[in-house]
Amino acid sequence: MTLMPDAVDSTCWVVIPLYNEATMIGGVVDELRTRFAHVVCVDDGSSDDSVAVAEAAGARVIRHPHNLGQGAALQTGISYALTHPSAEYIVTFDADGQHRLVDALAMLQRAREEDLAIVFGSRFLDDRTRPGFLKTIVLKTAVAVTNVSTGLTLTDAHNGLRVLRRDAAEGIELNQDRMAHATEIVVQLGRTRLAWAEHPVHVVYTDYSKAKGQSLLNSVNILVDLVIN
Amino acid sequence: MWFQIILVLALLGIAVYLLRSTPSPRHLAIRRLVMLVGILVGIVVIIWPDLLTVLAQLVGIGRGADLLFYVAIIIGLLYTVNEYKRSVRLARLNTRLAREITLTEARLNDRISELEARLDSGRRDASRSATE
Numbered sequence: 001m002t003l004m005p006d007a008v009d010s011t012c013w014v015v016i017p018l019y020n021e022a023t024m025i026g027g028v029v030d031e032l033r034t035r036f037a038h039v040v041c042v043d044d045g046s047s048d049d050s051v052a053v054a055e056a057a058g059a060r061v062i063r064h065p066h067n068l069g070q071g072a073a074l075q076t077g078i079s080y081a082l083t084h085p086s087a088e089y090i091v092t093f094d095a096d097g098q099h100r101l102v103d104a105l106a107m108l109q110r111a112r113e114e115d116l117a118i119v120f121g122s123r124f125l126d127d128r129t130r131p132g133f134l135k136t137i138v139l140k141t142a143v144a145v146t147n148v149s150t151g152l153t154l155t156d157a158h159n160g161l162r163v164l165r166r167d168a169a170e171g172i173e174l175n176q177d178r179m180a181h182a183t184e185i186v187v188q189l190g191r192t193r194l195a196w197a198e199h200p201v202h203v204v205y206t207d208y209s210k211a212k213g214q215s216l217l218n219s220v221n222i223l224v225d226l227v228i229n
Numbered sequence: 230m231w232f233q234i235i236l237v238l239a240l241l242g243i244a245v246y247l248l249r250s251t252p253s254p255r256h257l258a259i260r261r262l263v264m265l266v267g268i269l270v271g272i273v274v275i276i277w278p279d280l281l282t283v284l285a286q287l288v289g290i291g292r293g294a295d296l297l298f299y300v301a302i303i304i305g306l307l308y309t310v311n312e313y314k315r316s317v318r319l320a321r322l323n324t325r326l327a328r329e330i331t332l333t334e335a336r337l338n339d340r341i342s343e344l345e346a347r348l349d350s351g352r353r354d355a356s357r358s359a360t361e
Contacts, residue, residue: 060335062332062334062335063331063334064328065327065330065331072324075328076331076332079328079332080335175321177321
Protein backbone atom coordinates (compact mmCIF):
# COMPACT_ATOMS: atom_id res chain seq x y z
CA MET A 1 0.00 0.00 0.00
CA THR A 2 1.39 3.40 -0.96
CA LEU A 3 0.59 6.70 0.67
CA MET A 4 0.74 10.22 -0.67
CA PRO A 5 3.68 12.03 0.96
CA ASP A 6 1.46 14.26 3.07
CA ALA A 7 -1.70 12.17 3.23
CA VAL A 8 -3.50 11.55 6.49
CA ASP A 9 -2.85 7.99 7.59
CA SER A 10 -5.95 6.10 8.67
CA THR A 11 -4.43 2.64 9.13
CA CYS A 12 -2.06 3.64 11.91
CA TRP A 13 -3.41 4.39 15.37
CA VAL A 14 -1.46 6.64 17.69
CA VAL A 15 -1.78 5.69 21.37
CA ILE A 16 -0.89 8.28 24.00
CA PRO A 17 -1.02 7.55 27.75
CA LEU A 18 -2.33 10.77 29.24
CA TYR A 19 -1.94 11.90 32.84
CA ASN A 20 -2.10 15.55 33.84
CA GLU A 21 -0.55 16.99 30.70
CA ALA A 22 -3.06 19.74 29.95
CA THR A 23 -0.32 22.22 29.06
CA MET A 24 1.28 20.00 26.42
CA ILE A 25 -1.31 17.53 25.12
CA GLY A 26 -3.18 20.05 22.96
CA GLY A 27 -0.15 20.82 20.81
CA VAL A 28 0.89 17.18 20.67
CA VAL A 29 -2.52 15.99 19.44
CA ASP A 30 -2.88 18.95 17.04
CA GLU A 31 0.37 18.07 15.32
CA LEU A 32 -0.33 14.33 15.20
CA ARG A 33 -3.78 14.92 13.74
CA THR A 34 -2.27 16.60 10.70
CA ARG A 35 -0.95 13.20 9.61
CA PHE A 36 -2.91 10.59 11.59
CA ALA A 37 -6.67 10.11 11.46
CA HIS A 38 -6.78 8.14 14.69
CA VAL A 39 -5.18 9.57 17.80
CA VAL A 40 -6.24 7.82 21.01
CA CYS A 41 -5.48 9.35 24.38
CA VAL A 42 -5.89 7.07 27.36
CA ASP A 43 -6.67 9.35 30.26
CA ASP A 44 -5.28 7.78 33.40
CA GLY A 45 -7.40 9.66 35.90
CA SER A 46 -6.09 13.16 35.21
CA SER A 47 -7.19 15.81 37.67
CA ASP A 48 -6.55 18.74 35.31
CA ASP A 49 -8.11 19.70 31.96
CA SER A 50 -6.17 17.09 29.97
CA VAL A 51 -9.31 15.30 28.75
CA ALA A 52 -11.06 18.45 27.51
CA VAL A 53 -7.91 19.78 25.86
CA ALA A 54 -7.18 16.48 24.11
CA GLU A 55 -10.77 16.14 22.89
CA ALA A 56 -10.80 19.72 21.64
CA ALA A 57 -7.65 18.95 19.65
CA GLY A 58 -9.45 16.05 17.98
CA ALA A 59 -8.22 13.03 19.91
CA ARG A 60 -10.44 10.11 20.82
CA VAL A 61 -10.15 10.09 24.61
CA ILE A 62 -10.92 6.95 26.58
CA ARG A 63 -10.76 7.13 30.34
CA HIS A 64 -9.59 4.95 33.17
CA PRO A 65 -11.92 5.18 36.16
CA HIS A 66 -8.92 6.07 38.34
CA ASN A 67 -5.15 6.33 38.08
CA LEU A 68 -3.54 2.99 37.24
CA GLY A 69 -0.14 3.95 35.85
CA GLN A 70 1.42 4.57 32.47
CA GLY A 71 1.91 0.90 31.63
CA ALA A 72 -1.74 0.17 32.28
CA ALA A 73 -2.79 3.14 30.13
CA LEU A 74 -0.55 1.99 27.30
CA GLN A 75 -2.03 -1.51 27.38
CA THR A 76 -5.58 -0.13 27.44
CA GLY A 77 -4.81 2.07 24.43
CA ILE A 78 -3.28 -0.81 22.50
CA SER A 79 -6.23 -3.08 23.33
CA TYR A 80 -8.62 -0.37 22.20
CA ALA A 81 -6.79 0.24 18.92
CA LEU A 82 -6.80 -3.50 18.24
CA THR A 83 -10.61 -3.62 18.49
CA HIS A 84 -10.61 -1.63 15.24
CA PRO A 85 -9.88 -3.87 12.25
CA SER A 86 -8.51 -0.88 10.33
CA ALA A 87 -5.56 -0.61 12.71
CA GLU A 88 -2.58 -2.10 10.86
CA TYR A 89 0.03 -0.28 12.92
CA ILE A 90 0.09 1.28 16.37
CA VAL A 91 2.42 4.11 17.33
CA THR A 92 2.99 4.72 21.04
CA PHE A 93 3.72 8.36 21.76
CA ASP A 94 4.32 10.44 24.89
CA ALA A 95 1.94 13.15 25.96
CA ASP A 96 4.53 15.59 27.25
CA GLY A 97 5.76 16.83 23.87
CA GLN A 98 9.19 15.20 23.98
CA HIS A 99 8.62 13.13 20.84
CA ARG A 100 8.54 14.51 17.33
CA LEU A 101 5.99 13.74 14.62
CA VAL A 102 8.72 13.44 11.96
CA ASP A 103 10.37 10.63 13.93
CA ALA A 104 7.08 8.73 14.23
CA LEU A 105 6.47 9.10 10.50
CA ALA A 106 9.98 7.98 9.63
CA MET A 107 9.70 4.94 11.92
CA LEU A 108 6.32 4.01 10.44
CA GLN A 109 7.66 4.33 6.92
CA ARG A 110 10.62 2.17 7.83
CA ALA A 111 8.35 -0.49 9.34
CA ARG A 112 6.36 -0.58 6.11
CA GLU A 113 9.30 -0.53 3.73
CA GLU A 114 11.43 -3.06 5.57
CA ASP A 115 8.48 -5.20 6.67
CA LEU A 116 9.33 -4.80 10.35
CA ALA A 117 6.87 -5.73 13.09
CA ILE A 118 8.49 -3.52 15.70
CA VAL A 119 10.48 -0.30 15.48
CA PHE A 120 11.89 1.08 18.73
CA GLY A 121 12.85 4.73 18.95
CA SER A 122 16.31 5.28 20.36
CA ARG A 123 17.86 8.53 21.49
CA PHE A 124 21.33 7.01 21.74
CA LEU A 125 21.86 5.92 18.13
CA ASP A 126 23.20 9.36 17.35
CA ASP A 127 24.24 12.31 19.47
CA ARG A 128 21.41 14.72 18.82
CA THR A 129 19.73 14.08 22.16
CA ARG A 130 21.66 15.31 25.17
CA PRO A 131 20.28 14.07 28.46
CA GLY A 132 22.12 15.14 31.60
CA PHE A 133 24.88 13.06 33.16
CA LEU A 134 22.67 11.54 35.87
CA LYS A 135 19.90 10.80 33.42
CA THR A 136 22.34 9.05 31.12
CA ILE A 137 23.33 6.76 34.00
CA VAL A 138 19.68 5.98 34.76
CA LEU A 139 18.85 5.27 31.13
CA LYS A 140 21.96 3.20 30.52
CA THR A 141 21.21 1.10 33.60
CA ALA A 142 17.70 0.51 32.31
CA VAL A 143 19.15 -0.54 28.96
CA ALA A 144 21.56 -2.99 30.62
CA VAL A 145 18.79 -4.58 32.68
CA THR A 146 16.53 -4.80 29.67
CA ASN A 147 19.15 -6.40 27.47
CA VAL A 148 20.07 -8.97 30.09
CA SER A 149 16.45 -9.96 30.69
CA THR A 150 15.31 -9.88 27.05
CA GLY A 151 18.21 -11.08 24.95
CA LEU A 152 17.66 -8.16 22.59
CA THR A 153 20.43 -5.61 22.18
CA LEU A 154 18.79 -2.22 22.41
CA THR A 155 20.59 1.06 22.91
CA ASP A 156 17.66 2.77 24.60
CA ALA A 157 15.13 0.98 26.76
CA HIS A 158 12.84 3.59 28.19
CA ASN A 159 11.77 5.40 25.07
CA GLY A 160 8.01 5.79 24.70
CA LEU A 161 8.14 6.16 20.91
CA ARG A 162 7.53 2.81 19.24
CA VAL A 163 5.84 1.45 16.13
CA LEU A 164 4.07 -1.89 16.49
CA ARG A 165 2.51 -3.82 13.65
CA ARG A 166 -0.80 -5.47 14.53
CA ASP A 167 0.73 -8.93 15.06
CA ALA A 168 3.34 -7.47 17.42
CA ALA A 169 0.74 -5.49 19.35
CA GLU A 170 -1.36 -8.61 19.73
CA GLY A 171 1.63 -10.37 21.26
CA ILE A 172 1.85 -8.17 24.31
CA GLU A 173 -0.10 -8.08 27.55
CA LEU A 174 1.45 -5.61 29.96
CA ASN A 175 1.16 -6.44 33.64
CA GLN A 176 3.53 -3.82 34.96
CA ASP A 177 1.29 -0.89 35.69
CA ARG A 178 4.05 1.52 36.51
CA MET A 179 7.27 2.45 34.74
CA ALA A 180 8.67 -1.07 34.55
CA HIS A 181 6.32 -1.65 31.59
CA ALA A 182 8.95 -0.10 29.31
CA THR A 183 11.17 -3.10 29.96
CA GLU A 184 8.28 -5.55 30.08
CA ILE A 185 7.10 -4.50 26.61
CA VAL A 186 10.57 -5.21 25.22
CA VAL A 187 10.60 -8.62 26.94
CA GLN A 188 7.24 -9.56 25.47
CA LEU A 189 8.02 -8.20 22.03
CA GLY A 190 11.31 -10.10 22.11
CA ARG A 191 9.37 -13.29 22.77
CA THR A 192 7.25 -12.81 19.64
CA ARG A 193 10.45 -13.32 17.57
CA LEU A 194 9.14 -10.83 15.02
CA ALA A 195 11.47 -8.64 12.96
CA TRP A 196 12.49 -5.47 14.75
CA ALA A 197 14.80 -2.51 14.44
CA GLU A 198 15.88 0.53 16.35
CA HIS A 199 15.52 3.91 14.76
CA PRO A 200 17.35 7.07 15.83
CA VAL A 201 14.99 9.69 17.22
CA HIS A 202 15.47 13.07 18.74
CA VAL A 203 14.00 13.53 22.20
CA VAL A 204 13.25 17.11 23.05
CA TYR A 205 14.29 17.84 26.62
CA THR A 206 12.58 20.99 27.78
CA ASP A 207 12.57 22.22 31.35
CA TYR A 208 9.02 20.94 31.43
CA SER A 209 9.84 17.35 30.48
CA LYS A 210 12.96 17.40 32.64
CA ALA A 211 10.87 18.22 35.66
CA LYS A 212 8.57 15.29 34.89
CA GLY A 213 11.12 12.73 33.79
CA GLN A 214 12.57 9.67 35.48
CA SER A 215 14.48 10.34 38.65
CA LEU A 216 17.39 8.25 39.80
CA LEU A 217 15.36 7.02 42.77
CA ASN A 218 12.53 5.95 40.52
CA SER A 219 14.88 3.68 38.62
CA VAL A 220 15.26 1.76 41.89
CA ASN A 221 11.49 1.21 41.82
CA ILE A 222 11.71 -0.02 38.26
CA LEU A 223 14.40 -2.53 39.14
CA VAL A 224 12.52 -3.85 42.16
CA ASP A 225 9.28 -4.17 40.20
CA LEU A 226 11.04 -6.17 37.51
CA VAL A 227 12.95 -8.45 39.86
CA ILE A 228 10.02 -9.30 42.12
CA ASN A 229 7.50 -9.96 39.40
CA MET B 230 0.04 -17.14 86.57
CA TRP B 231 -2.56 -14.51 85.66
CA PHE B 232 -0.62 -13.47 82.61
CA GLN B 233 -0.49 -17.05 81.44
CA ILE B 234 -4.27 -17.30 81.57
CA ILE B 235 -4.65 -14.04 79.66
CA LEU B 236 -2.23 -15.17 76.95
CA VAL B 237 -3.94 -18.53 76.55
CA LEU B 238 -7.33 -16.85 76.27
CA ALA B 239 -5.96 -14.42 73.68
CA LEU B 240 -4.60 -17.25 71.56
CA LEU B 241 -7.89 -19.17 71.88
CA GLY B 242 -9.67 -16.02 70.76
CA ILE B 243 -7.46 -15.81 67.67
CA ALA B 244 -8.14 -19.49 66.97
CA VAL B 245 -11.90 -18.95 67.10
CA TYR B 246 -11.62 -15.90 64.86
CA LEU B 247 -9.55 -17.90 62.42
CA LEU B 248 -11.90 -20.86 62.26
CA ARG B 249 -14.99 -18.73 61.86
CA SER B 250 -13.76 -16.86 58.77
CA THR B 251 -15.24 -18.00 55.47
CA PRO B 252 -14.04 -21.42 54.31
CA SER B 253 -12.58 -22.24 50.86
CA PRO B 254 -10.09 -24.69 49.26
CA ARG B 255 -7.56 -27.14 50.69
CA HIS B 256 -4.87 -24.51 50.82
CA LEU B 257 -6.81 -22.60 53.39
CA ALA B 258 -7.48 -25.75 55.42
CA ILE B 259 -3.77 -26.54 55.57
CA ARG B 260 -2.95 -23.01 56.62
CA ARG B 261 -5.53 -23.24 59.38
CA LEU B 262 -4.16 -26.54 60.62
CA VAL B 263 -0.69 -25.03 60.81
CA MET B 264 -2.14 -22.08 62.67
CA LEU B 265 -3.95 -24.39 65.04
CA VAL B 266 -0.75 -26.31 65.77
CA GLY B 267 1.00 -23.00 66.36
CA ILE B 268 -1.63 -21.99 68.86
CA LEU B 269 -1.47 -25.33 70.68
CA VAL B 270 2.32 -25.05 70.89
CA GLY B 271 1.84 -21.50 72.15
CA ILE B 272 -0.47 -22.66 74.91
CA VAL B 273 1.89 -25.46 75.95
CA VAL B 274 4.82 -23.07 76.04
CA ILE B 275 2.87 -20.55 78.09
CA ILE B 276 1.93 -23.14 80.67
CA TRP B 277 5.42 -24.71 80.80
CA PRO B 278 7.79 -21.82 79.93
CA ASP B 279 10.86 -23.94 80.69
CA LEU B 280 10.08 -26.08 77.64
CA LEU B 281 10.96 -23.11 75.44
CA THR B 282 14.41 -22.81 76.99
CA VAL B 283 14.99 -26.56 76.64
CA LEU B 284 13.97 -26.32 72.98
CA ALA B 285 16.17 -23.25 72.47
CA GLN B 286 19.21 -24.98 73.89
CA LEU B 287 18.43 -28.02 71.75
CA VAL B 288 18.75 -25.90 68.59
CA GLY B 289 21.74 -23.96 69.84
CA ILE B 290 20.09 -20.72 70.95
CA GLY B 291 20.76 -19.71 74.57
CA ARG B 292 17.44 -18.49 75.96
CA GLY B 293 13.85 -19.42 75.19
CA ALA B 294 12.95 -15.76 74.82
CA ASP B 295 15.48 -15.46 71.99
CA LEU B 296 13.98 -18.43 70.20
CA LEU B 297 10.55 -16.87 70.51
CA PHE B 298 11.91 -13.60 69.14
CA TYR B 299 13.45 -15.23 66.06
CA VAL B 300 10.35 -17.27 65.32
CA ALA B 301 8.25 -14.12 65.63
CA ILE B 302 10.43 -12.28 63.13
CA ILE B 303 10.20 -15.10 60.62
CA ILE B 304 6.43 -15.29 60.97
CA GLY B 305 6.24 -11.53 60.58
CA LEU B 306 8.29 -11.67 57.38
CA LEU B 307 6.19 -14.50 55.99
CA TYR B 308 3.10 -12.47 56.67
CA THR B 309 4.54 -9.39 54.96
CA VAL B 310 5.54 -11.35 51.86
CA ASN B 311 2.13 -12.99 51.70
CA GLU B 312 0.39 -9.67 51.95
CA TYR B 313 2.67 -8.13 49.33
CA LYS B 314 1.95 -10.91 46.87
CA ARG B 315 -1.73 -10.58 47.59
CA SER B 316 -1.70 -6.84 46.99
CA VAL B 317 0.12 -7.30 43.65
CA ARG B 318 -2.48 -9.86 42.62
CA LEU B 319 -5.31 -7.57 43.62
CA ALA B 320 -3.72 -4.60 41.82
CA ARG B 321 -3.58 -6.66 38.63
CA LEU B 322 -7.19 -7.70 38.96
CA ASN B 323 -8.11 -4.09 39.61
CA THR B 324 -6.26 -2.98 36.48
CA ARG B 325 -7.96 -5.61 34.36
CA LEU B 326 -11.34 -4.67 35.72
CA ALA B 327 -10.72 -0.96 35.15
CA ARG B 328 -9.52 -1.70 31.60
CA GLU B 329 -12.67 -3.68 30.84
CA ILE B 330 -14.79 -0.78 32.06
CA THR B 331 -12.78 1.67 29.95
CA LEU B 332 -12.99 -0.47 26.81
CA THR B 333 -16.68 -1.20 27.27
CA GLU B 334 -17.43 2.49 27.65
CA ALA B 335 -15.26 3.34 24.64
CA ARG B 336 -16.96 0.73 22.43
CA LEU B 337 -20.35 1.93 23.57
CA ASN B 338 -19.49 5.56 22.77
CA ASP B 339 -18.08 4.57 19.38
CA ARG B 340 -21.30 2.73 18.57
CA ILE B 341 -23.45 5.64 19.74
CA SER B 342 -21.59 8.20 17.64
CA GLU B 343 -21.76 5.82 14.68
CA LEU B 344 -25.55 5.51 15.07
CA GLU B 345 -25.92 9.25 15.56
CA ALA B 346 -23.98 9.91 12.38
CA ARG B 347 -26.24 7.51 10.51
CA LEU B 348 -29.32 9.16 12.02
CA ASP B 349 -28.08 12.60 11.02
CA SER B 350 -27.44 11.59 7.43
CA GLY B 351 -30.88 9.93 7.38
CA ARG B 352 -32.47 13.16 8.57
CA ARG B 353 -30.56 15.15 5.98
CA ASP B 354 -31.78 12.80 3.27
CA ALA B 355 -35.34 13.11 4.55
CA SER B 356 -35.29 16.92 4.62
CA ARG B 357 -33.72 17.01 1.18
CA SER B 358 -36.43 14.83 -0.30
CA ALA B 359 -39.07 16.93 1.51
CA THR B 360 -37.85 20.17 -0.10
CA GLU B 361 -37.69 18.62 -3.53
